[in-house]
Amino acid sequence: MDAVTQFFLMALVAVFTENAIFTRALGASRALIELRSSRSTVLFGAVLTAITFLSSLLCYPANIFLRKLPYYLYLEPLVFVFCIGAVYAVIHLLMSRFLPKAYKRVSKMLPMATFNSALLGAILVALHQSFDLPKTLGFGLGTGIGFTFAALLICEGQKRMELSRLPRSFRGLPATLLFIGILSLAFYGLIGHQLPS
Amino acid sequence: MSKKTRLTAQLRARDTSAVIMGDMIIALVPLCVMAFYYYGLRAALLTLTAVAVSYAADMAGYAIRGKLPNPKDLSSIVTGLIVVLMMPASVPYFIVVLACLFAILVMKHPFGGLGNNVFNPAAGGFAFVAISFPQSVFTYPVPFAQLEPFGNVTAALVESPAFTLKLGGLPTYDPVQMLLGNYPGPMGATNILVILTCLLFLLYRKSVDWRIPVGFVGASALIAVLFPRIVLGAEYSVLYELLSGSLLFGAVFVVTDPVTGPKTRAGRWLYGILAGVATLLFRHFGGFEEGLCFAVLILNSLSHVMDRETTRLSRYLRRWMHGDAQLSEEKSK
Amino acid sequence: MGMLSYLKKNRNKMRLIEGMSYRNPILICGFALAPAIMITTSLKNSVAMTLAFLVVTLPTLVAASLIKSRLPQWLRTVLYALIASVFYIPALALVRQVHPLGVDLMGIYLPLVVINSVVLSRAERFARRNQPQWALIDGLCYTVGFGFVLCVLGVLRELIGAGSIWGVSLGLDQRTPAVLLPFAGFMLVAFLAAGAQFFNHLLRKRIYHRQSEEVK
Numbered sequence: 202m203d204a205v206t207q208f209f210l211m212a213l214v215a216v217f218t219e220n221a222i223f224t225r226a227l228g229a230s231r232a233l234i235e236l237r238s239s240r241s242t243v244l245f246g247a248v249l250t251a252i253t254f255l256s257s258l259l260c261y262p263a264n265i266f267l268r269k270l271p272y273y274l275y276l277e278p279l280v281f282v283f284c285i286g287a288v289y290a291v292i293h294l295l296m297s298r299f300l301p302k303a304y305k306r307v308s309k310m311l312p313m314a315t316f317n318s319a320l321l322g323a324i325l326v327a328l329h330q331s332f333d334l335p336k337t338l339g340f341g342l343g344t345g346i347g348f349t350f351a352a353l354l355i356c357e358g359q360k361r362m363e364l365s366r367l368p369r370s371f372r373g374l375p376a377t378l379l380f381i382g383i384l385s386l387a388f389y390g391l392i393g394h395q396l397p398s
Numbered sequence: 399m400s401k402k403t404r405l406t407a408q409l410r411a412r413d414t415s416a417v418i419m420g421d422m423i424i425a426l427v428p429l430c431v432m433a434f435y436y437y438g439l440r441a442a443l444l445t446l447t448a449v450a451v452s453y454a455a456d457m458a459g460y461a462i463r464g465k466l467p468n469p470k471d472l473s474s475i476v477t478g479l480i481v482v483l484m485m486p487a488s489v490p491y492f493i494v495v496l497a498c499l500f501a502i503l504v505m506k507h508p509f510g511g512l513g514n515n516v517f518n519p520a521a522g523g524f525a526f527v528a529i530s531f532p533q534s535v536f537t538y539p540v541p542f543a544q545l546e547p548f549g550n551v552t553a554a555l556v557e558s559p560a561f562t563l564k565l566g567g568l569p570t571y572d573p574v575q576m577l578l579g580n581y582p583g584p585m586g587a588t589n590i591l592v593i594l595t596c597l598l599f600l601l602y603r604k605s606v607d608w609r610i611p612v613g614f615v616g617a618s619a620l621i622a623v624l625f626p627r628i629v630l631g632a633e634y635s636v637l638y639e640l641l642s643g644s645l646l647f648g649a650v651f652v653v654t655d656p657v658t659g660p661k662t663r664a665g666r667w668l669y670g671i672l673a674g675v676a677t678l679l680f681r682h683f684g685g686f687e688e689g690l691c692f693a694v695l696i697l698n699s700l701s702h703v704m705d706r707e708t709t710r711l712s713r714y715l716r717r718w719m720h721g722d723a724q725l726s727e728e729k730s731k
Numbered sequence: 732m733g734m735l736s737y738l739k740k741n742r743n744k745m746r747l748i749e750g751m752s753y754r755n756p757i758l759i760c761g762f763a764l765a766p767a768i769m770i771t772t773s774l775k776n777s778v779a780m781t782l783a784f785l786v787v788t789l790p791t792l793v794a795a796s797l798i799k800s801r802l803p804q805w806l807r808t809v810l811y812a813l814i815a816s817v818f819y820i821p822a823l824a825l826v827r828q829v830h831p832l833g834v835d836l837m838g839i840y841l842p843l844v845v846i847n848s849v850v851l852s853r854a855e856r857f858a859r860r861n862q863p864q865w866a867l868i869d870g871l872c873y874t875v876g877f878g879f880v881l882c883v884l885g886v887l888r889e890l891i892g893a894g895s896i897w898g899v900s901l902g903l904d905q906r907t908p909a910v911l912l913p914f915a916g917f918m919l920v921a922f923l924a925a926g927a928q929f930f931n932h933l934l935r936k937r938i939y940h941r942q943s944e945e946v947k
Contacts, residue, residue, distance in 0.1 A: 226768040226913055230848055231761040274834070275823050278845040279816035286809035293805045312808045316846045318765045325839040354699060358516065361702045365514035368463045368507070370929035374761050375921045379508055382917030383517050383695060386525055389914055390692030393685010492905070504918060508925070530909035 208339035215343025221319045222351040223388040228319030248314040250345025257341035259284040289315045419472040421605040425596035426479045429586035436541040437487035451498040452478030459507035480520035483586025486538040488551040497523040517698045518658045521691040538582035558583045560643035560687040576641045587647035597650045606654040613670025614649045621678040643688040658698045664708035750873030757880045758927035762848035768916035777885030779830040781878035786822035788850045791815045795854035796866035811854045815845045
């Protein structure tokens, strides 16, 4: 039961106090800013969460072997990208063969959701801090869910800002970044100190 | 798109007129007077600095955006007053200047200025300096201490009851003195009786919607009763939670901002209640002793969502309550 | 003005150097925001990150231009990321030489340069369909744009937040350590992006305004 508690606790931490976007700026990319509807945001977030979870499952044993090598810092991205790529390839092939309808909706966002700094970032944070397996999986899941919440918030914020008379220089990316920045300011009030990266 | 214009009319607050701003300033002036009474000349000078800097920054903001500055726009004065009244009288001048500049030039004008801002500028300005200089913003002078009017303060500074609560202790101030404002705390937020009077004035003038303060204070009191930080009992918990920090001041001046809050009645209830819950949440688990401004910022981003969802919910409820008769009537038309 | 009419006439040629002129990867495209926001707390970090970015991105783009479209799209993306990870090895060695403490200070953001949006996007959009030398120039321009923004942010944040430049303290009395926090990074990038958009609007207005004058 301890493992399950650790899992859920870590997921909760990753969603709120160590939110991927607001505290670590992971996943703040063009993909985020171009999401226009809540539905596509939730879909993107779901895909991200699923791939993060599966990738953490693969990366954890890979990390154990990696740590034994002398130059592990140099090989770290290669090994993790390989694991993530494997998950991506498997999902790609399975979906295109067995779930064609779902695949059609998801195929455009699959590359952006997989090679996303939130995903690799979550795995790196968890494994740099030497989490054990339940914590790593929980952190990965929580990162995905936290990213989805944050992305929904930002999507709603963009809809709100479309109705304001923004100055022309601020329309689009700058206003969205400022929006995220102010929310990040508010979230810092919850944490009160800087997070390890 | 017609849907867009309909929502635009709903969201752009038409009532941020000079009347509301004038009422707000009238309500804030007694608090400034009390700050002067307790903390002397420095409090008055800090207030003047805040007002001047906010006004100048606002005019500069208009100019930078390429619009004609509107000298009759008093909203920046209200912002400046709110920012400075949430600070201790011992705060250095540059912090007040920084907070006002941040509030006007980062929180307000990049989003389009008056009526268009998504976040409450005063809350943002205070949050910024609270995070940057927590030692200066969260230590307070004792009332009637001699404070230097200019430069930095050398008098002894103490913690406020909010900090004592955060540590799990019991504030030792007499509740009657707390009501009068005779205890260390933010310049404008300690005078509870004056704040309540100002609230009544604003309600009478219909400048604030009663639903927001009532929901806010009610929810805060409920959370204080259910999850007390004081072991003595529920009444003491509610008393000290409500009287410490800038909770009541925020309930009257910060949370009730018409531009950044929801516009529908149900939305305003939801906003007030969630603001109360979030403030107490930040107080319990947050990194600082006062979480009001951070909570307000997060909820500001959800204001229009609250409007939209409560309208949708009430529509479903009405349809469900009035049954299919009305539906079939509508269908036959 | 001769400069503006030159710009207007050579619009297609300007597209080659778009990365460092009107299409800054961070400020206009919104790529690679994570390092720009989080690690620009000092100039040394910014320079080290730019060097790592250079060593990872340029060879990958050249490789992408050599691979062309021979593989299916999903496999291409994985391959680009893998190639970038291979070139991370010399990149990390370079960073270790220039800024040894930076490897710890930059934490997870240094390995993250491997899947940065610039390399994946430019490889797919540009390098795949063009010759290696153009892919190289394109990548170089994007790196210059990236590095420029990172260094501006690094100087600003280090000066205001720590009162130093390149680790050398300037003896400034007033510091705002909050500028080194993530939220300040978001806001600074937002203002710089607004400035870049303003500059772009101005340039476009001048160029096309000039055109209508000439037509008359």
